[in-house]
Amino acid sequence: MNSGGRSMYTSSFILNEIINTFGHLIQSQTVRNVRKSIFYFVLADETTDISQIEQFSLCVRHVEDQKYKVREDFLTFVPVYDVTGSGLANTVLEILSILGIDLKKMRGQGYAGAATMRG
Numbered sequence: 001m002n003s004g005g006r007s008m009y010t011s012s013f014i015l016n017e018i019i020n021t022f023g024h025l026i027q028s029q030t031v032r033n034v035r036k037s038i039f040y041f042v043l044a045d046e047t048t049d050i051s052q053i054e055q056f057s058l059c060v061r062h063v064e065d066q067k068y069k070v071r072e073d074f075l076t077f078v079p080v081y082d083v084t085g086s087g088l089a090n091t092v093l094e095i096l097s098i099l100g101i102d103l104k105k106m107r108g109q110g111y112a113g114a115a116t117m118r119g
Contacts, residue, residue: 027075027076027099030060030073030074030075031075031099031100031101033062033064033065033071033073034060034062034073034101035100035101035102036065037062037063037064037065037105038063038105039062039063039105039106039107040060040061040062040101040105040106040107041060041061041062041106041107041108041109041110042058042059042060042092042096042106042108042109042110043058043059043060043061043072043109043110043111043112044056044057044058044059044088044092044109044110044111044112045057045111045112046080046083046088046111049077053079054079054080054081054083055077055078055079055080056077056078056080056088056091056092056095057074057076057077058074058075058076058077058078058092058095059072059073059074059075060072060073060075060101075095075099076095076099078091078095092109
């Protein structure tokens with residue numbers, strides 16, 4: 001309103017800030033929904049991104065409170081530096097703890113293509 005109509009808000013800095021803000025809002029809502037659920041299931045898939053960094057994509061499957069609708073939601077991408085089974089397991093446990101998701105409510109785990117996690 002104060003820019004005289006010249007502001008476009010299309011710089012990469014502004015756009016990345018908007019994307020990150022929406023990402024945090026969506027993640028916060030997802031975490032709130034998982035906390036309300038009586039149990040959840042963790043889904044993890046290991047992949048290498050374009051900058052050659054190993055990372056996990058973490059998702060959760062849970063039942064919506066009172067609607068009894070099964071939901072599967074993306075939580076986050078996590079850089080992974082230890083790709084052993086115990087290293088990947090510790091990464092999952094650490095991220096869930098950081099997000100404030102109760103580990104006692106976890107009822108299952110799924111790993112797409114992460115053969116290391118089988119052990």
